[in-house]
Amino acid sequence: MENIVFGIGITALAGALATVAGAAEDTESNIGSQGDPNSQVQLAPQMGFLHRIFNKAVAGEPPAYGLWCCLGAGLAWAFMAMQINAVLAIVLGCILAVFVQGVYATTAYLGRQASLKKFGQPIYVDILKSMTTVTMAHAFVAIFCTVTLCYLMNTALGHPFPLPLLGLLSGIALGAAGSATGNPYYGKERQYQNQKFGAGVPISASGNIVRYAEAGERNSLDNGFFTAKLGGPASGVCFGLIVFLELWRTVIFENMKFPGLGAGWYPIFVGILIILVFTIIDRYIETWARKTYGPYTKPEEASS
């Protein structure tokens, strides 16, 4: 019983860490303009819209975070093997991983902006100075939380994978959850704030991203400020739910024997039940939107 209570506590802590990691990851990727919406930041100067948005698509978010979390976890693991205290080892590992992120961000910004020279897009050194450190700070939060939750899974819950491999897997899952949930909010809702609310961006408007703020030109800090209100928390909830529910169903039901089948089947059935619950919620959201917002055109006028 004590084991289960301990396990639930660790699961809750891991879920909370994952939530913070997801929110920080999405905000970092939006301030740095990484992920799919960056296609528009790259496209805008080619369409004649010069801007002051940071532009660092180092790689897709999942492999990028896979690398950074794996680096953080691997270095922390190495420090722990040198008998350094676990907390200090994780912090040190993550700091070093964040420096790698900073190097990638800097080279990506310079390289990408330089490639737009023939369209007249300048490289803003002040943008480089002010944005890179902010993305690094957010990346540190995301990497630190992910590596810590991997450490908890490995040490306290007994996951068989070594820490660096867990870091790689969790980093890829973090990037996948964060980019899937957060990207549309940054891509459509922020970059195309000049388009109609409640409709997708017409393909003809591609590249015409919003470049001016309340005062002066918009930069990526404004974008991070905006997306941290919904896209970031939604990504955090997404990754937090994934980690929490996955650990929860394993920790609580792992040792219970299902009549006639044996151990290990309860987590499976609970997992299937959770999938069904999310299916119902999704269907409710979809039908709610159809009823509340209604169609854009009358059905008989619609063409496929």
Next chain:
Amino acid sequence: MTAVAAKPAAGGAMNPTAMGVGVVLLLILLGACYFVSPGLGLMALIGIIIGGVLIGFGTHFVPVGGAPAAMGQAPGIATGVAMLAAGAGLAGLSGGAWAAEEGTAVAVITGGVGGGLMMAITCMLVNFVYVFGMGIPAASGKVKKDPITGDTQAEFKSQGTEGHGLPFVSFVGGVIGGILGGAGGTIIYLMLLDLYKATLPITMKATEAQIMPIAVSLAGMFAVGMFLVNAVLTAYNITGTIEGPHDPKFKRWPRSIVASAAASALCGLVAVLIVAM
């Protein structure tokens, strides 16, 4: 022929020669494995091929819209095919590896459910952001009616776009893709773990308990690598984006299966050779 004149291969256009070459390559690699390690090695390789094929097939179900989806210009999840499939499958692998002690069947199903759970949560939150964050209902650009719910799609498509969000069929496709990917990744991991557990103590002259950390790490790394190989191959097959099982591009799956089987056989042979030579 120019690119403009080239026929778009939207459907399931197959190239029999290429498929034949793939199958022959697969048989040669299986033969090579039989020559090097006829017992355990061959069994592991067959398991790896089955796992790879499951990953390749499963990735076709995952609704991925890429960059256009991030602007609400196309339906699907706004990220890359390989990335999302890898995220879901590896989340499943992480759970499946945990259940490895309970037996192969339980571990594989646990891995599958883990991948499906990740996709269910992600797809639900994608629709949540579209509907409550951006006020956009889900609409498919490829079919007039959702094949599962029968909901009409065309009138919910905003002007100048190909659709947006995740219609119910795409949600279901995403969950199925996550399940197949998670199960496939776990099969590869378990097959390699069994092989390494049996052979590494002899090769390294150590007890099974001593080689376990190495066996687990090696099998895990190979499983992640082979997952990415198969997911990326499928991403090429569907040219980057797909709406789910109702998309015409879904019909291309047979050639991806052959490619996945051949690629998994080659990668699996390398993983077997580490301990067989």
